[in-house]
Amino acid sequence: MLRRVLIPVLAAVTMAAMAPAAIADPAPPSPAVDPFYTAPTSLAGAPGDVIRQRDVQLYAEPFRVFPAPVKAWQVVYRSTSATGTPNAVSGTVIVPxxxxxxxxxxPIVAYAMGTQGLADNCAPSYHLRNGDEVEIAFIVQALLKGWAVAVTDYEGLGMPGTHTYAVGQSSGRALLDVARAAARVPEAGLSASAPVGAFGYSQGGQAAAAAGELQATYAPDVKLAGVSEGGVPSDLNVVAKSNDGGIGFGLVVGAATGLATAYPELPFTDILTARGKQLVETAKNSCVVGLAASAPFGRLKALTTNPDVLNDPRWKARLAENQLGNVKPAAPIYLYHGTVDELIPYSGAVALKNRYCAVGANIQWQPVPLAGHIVGVSVWGTTALNWLGDRMAGKPATPTC
Known part of the structure; x- marks a missing residue:
């Protein structure tokens, strides 16, 4: 176990050490004041088309003394919302x-971050430049294997608008399209026929899982070799009920905000109580720590004038639309989950595994004994990344079903 915890940390240290010493650069401007993140005047073109790009310097440490020895480009690329509307999403393409x-x-790893928050300054593309991205260790591991990495910011994170947090139909498309965009950055030298592996945990696991299910119909040109997904919030009803009244209730507020943004017909803003309006505003302006700590032990029924809003037919329909495991992905899946996950119930992961098996998916299932939510990825993320490497190398998976 100690080895699995140390490997990601040592990988990030190794990447920093490979870089020449330098004087710390000034911090980059936040997306809210950076013109790069402004909305494009046109969304013409195809999903994955690069609308704009720029060379950037990335850092693997918060003091920003050692620039990462990689080539990197921030991109704004064309994608598609949960309701099928063209949109613009920002991201980062990294080549070792x-x-x-x-x-x-x-190979290209389409990397989906776990919960970053809803505010624009939570965007991974910003934190990768700032040297304080919490998932840098796994990105570094991928780069040290010689793989390119394409990181999506998701819809509305960095770019104008509210982030559609917890909406798999949106994040799955954004993840597939950042893989397309990576191959359309000429200087990156990547191929549209390269094997692509989707990797993510927690919110990122949801995005990776959704990408796996959407790929055959939305992005058949993406050569998806495998999907590595952990800590997946596969059924938002289950997650909401589990966290209602719990310490992670702020994440429920964030998810409700993201869903109501993605699906404007959902009753939400117009039925918020004064307390509900306050918490939603806090969620929209918070990164993950502030979001998680914003409303411990709160209850959804206290935030709206409808005490059972999730049973509204419109909410039920959209939650069902985002439930994962009902579509057979073309690519093999590696699914892992901590058995004592305090935020995303283990029972939900077992149900997801069973749904995958029922539709005939090629799935390898891995419970992580006695692991909570953060521990799950800390001790098993490297194994999940290595599994993905085998799939991108063309090795067959070993299904569990």
């Missing part, structure tokens, strides 16, 4: 200095 000597084209 290590030559690719494996068979075929350099």
């Amino acid at each position: 200095p290590i030559p690719w000597t494996g068979a075929g084209s350099r």
Whole structure:
């Protein structure tokens, strides 16, 4: 276990140490005041098309003394909302200095971050430049293997508008499209026929899982070789009920805000109480720590004038639309989950596994004994990433069903 915890940390340290010493650069401007993140004047073109790009310097440590020895581009690319409307999403494409000597084209990891928050300054593309992205260790591991990494900011995170937090139909498309965009950055030298692996945990696990289910119909040109997903909030009803009245209730507020943003017909803003309006405003302006701490032990019924809003037919329909495991992904899946996860119930992960098996998915299921939510990815993320590497190398998966 100690080895699994230390490997991601050592990988990030190694990447920083590979870089030449430098004087710390000034901090980059936040997305709210950075013109790069402004809305484009046109959304013409196809999903995955790069609307704008720029070279950037990334950092693996918060003091920003050692620039990461990689080539990186921030991109704004064309994607699609949960309701099928064209939108613009920001992200980052990273290519390591290590030559690719494996068979075929350099693989691309489509990386979906766990919960970052809802405010624009929570965007991963901003934190990667600022040197304080909490998931940098897994990105570094992928780069040290010679893989390219394409990180999505998700809809509304960095770019104008409210982030559609917890909406798999939106984040899955954004993840597939950042893989497309990576191959459309000419300087990156990546191929549209490269094997792509989707990787994510928690909110990122939801995005990766949704990408796996959407790929065959939405992005058949993306050569998805495998999906590694952990801590997946696969059924938002289950997650909401589990956290209602619990310490993670602020995340429920964030999810309700994200869903109401993605689906404007949902009754939410117009039925909020004064306390509800206050918490939603806090959620929209918070990153993950502030979001999680914003409303401990709160209850959804106290935030709206409808005490049972999730049973409204419109909410039930959209929650059902975002339930995962009802569509057979074309690519194999690695699903892992901590058995004592305090935020996303283990029972929900077992139900997801059973739904995958029922539709005939090629799934490898891995419970992580005695692991809570954060511990689950800390001790098993490296194994999940290595599994993805085998799939991108063309090795067959071993299904559990």
